[in-house]
Amino acid sequence: QAKNEGPGRLKLFDASMQQTARERLDLEHQLREAMRSGQLSLHYQPKYSIATRQLVGAEALLRWKHPQRGMISPGRFIPVAEDSGLIVPIGTWALNEVARQCKRWSDAGLEYGRVSVNVSGLQFVRHDFVGTVKRAVRAASIPPERLELELTETIVMGEVEQAIVRLSALRSLGVRVSVDDFGTGYSSLAYLQKLPVDVLKIDRSFVQELDREGLPAEQARSLAQAITFLGHQLGLDVLAEGVETPTQLEQLANVGCDEVQGYLFGKPMPPDAFERHVRES
Numbered sequence: 001q002a003k004n005e006g007p008g009r010l011k012l013f014d015a016s017m018q019q020t021a022r023e024r025l026d027l028e029h030q031l032r033e034a035m036r037s038g039q040l041s042l043h044y045q046p047k048y049s050i051a052t053r054q055l056v057g058a059e060a061l062l063r064w065k066h067p068q069r070g071m072i073s074p075g076r077f078i079p080v081a082e083d084s085g086l087i088v089p090i091g092t093w094a095l096n097e098v099a100r101q102c103k104r105w106s107d108a109g110l111e112y113g114r115v116s117v118n119v120s121g122l123q124f125v126r127h128d129f130v131g132t133v134k135r136a137v138r139a140a141s142i143p144p145e146r147l148e149l150e151l152t153e154t155i156v157m158g159e160v161e162q163a164i165v166r167l168s169a170l171r172s173l174g175v176r177v178s179v180d181d182f183g184t185g186y187s188s189l190a191y192l193q194k195l196p197v198d199v200l201k202i203d204r205s206f207v208q209e210l211d212r213e214g215l216p217a218e219q220a221r222s223l224a225q226a227i228t229f230l231g232h233q234l235g236l237d238v239l240a241e242g243v244e245t246p247t248q249l250e251q252l253a254n255v256g257c258d259e260v261q262g263y264l265f266g267k268p269m270p271p272d273a274f275e276r277h278v279r280e281s
């Protein structure tokens with residue numbers, strides 16, 4: 001194998017690595033500028049109860065509209081924000097912006113339920129994180145129950161004893177906590193039982209499999225059923241993300257899943273569009 005890779009090839013590889021590194025650095029500079037000049041915004045994706053068909057809330061998702069390059073997807077800029085540490089100030093901004101948005105909607109008499117915001121591991125491990133959440137809720141003067149924090153399975157399962165202490169403090173404030181992308185990381189079931197959380201979010205990758213044919217669909221269905229059963233045994237609500245088809249919805253309803261979110265019900269949308277969506281639903 002190595003025999004086929006002459007010096008020329010190595011050089012090429014080097015050059016492309018350098019290019020990638022330069023691109024990332026570039027993106028990092030532009031992301032700093034984006035923060036300063038208000039290119040970042042939040043879109044809101046509705047969540048529904050399967051049983052009542054009523055809206056139960058929304059998930060806030062970051063959007064970056066670059067003046068020349070147009071929309072840059074979170075899949076591309078979140079990793080850069082994580083690597084550079086920029087996700088901490090961006091995440092704090094998002095938290096405060098969600099709280100302010102809740103306040104505006106409450107004042108407008110909109111029945112929007114709860115709003116969740118994604119939290120990076122880098123934010124969560126900071127000593128002042130609970131204080132940051134508390135200040136966001138206070139500054140916007142919203143009931144803390146309006147706010148939900150989404151933490152991935154990987155975040156809550158790393159340094160788990162520490163995570164338990166921090167999650168308890170967050171819940172004492174009155175905010176809800178969900179475990180995002182559940183099923184894609186490694187959960188210790190013993191710890192899951194001790195985690196003070198409110199919601200399990202079944203990852204989109206399992207939901208997508210639900211309307212395949214034959215064995216893959218059966219396996220996906222078993223997984224969705226097992227996660228839902230587990231969640232309910234632990235007293236948690238179970239939400240499925242990325243629901244795109246009526247078949248997926250039907251399967252999820254059959255296994256007793258509580259809530260759904262996905263393109264079938266609504267894409268992430270700007271605040272004014274979400275407001276119209278809520279008023280019309």
Ligand code: C2E
Pocket residue numbers: 045060061062073074075078087091094117118119120150180181204241242243244261262263264268
């Ligand atoms: P996530 O938290 O798991 O968010 C769900 C993602 O699935 C979102 O992608 C959403 O737009 C997408 N989605 C929802 N329903 C469907 C569907 O029916 N079909 C398909 N194909 N996709 C669907 P998005 O907005 O691109 O965000 C990707 C990830 O970026 C998020 O995954 C989250 O991990 C991260 N992210 C987004 N906003 C923030 C933020 O404010 N802070 C942090 N730390 N991470 C964020």
Ligand code: MG
Pocket residue numbers: 059118150180
């Ligand atoms: Mg999420």
Ligand code: MG
Pocket residue numbers: 180181201203241
């Ligand atoms: Mg998710």
Ligand code: MG
Pocket residue numbers: 181203204
């Ligand atoms: Mg996900």
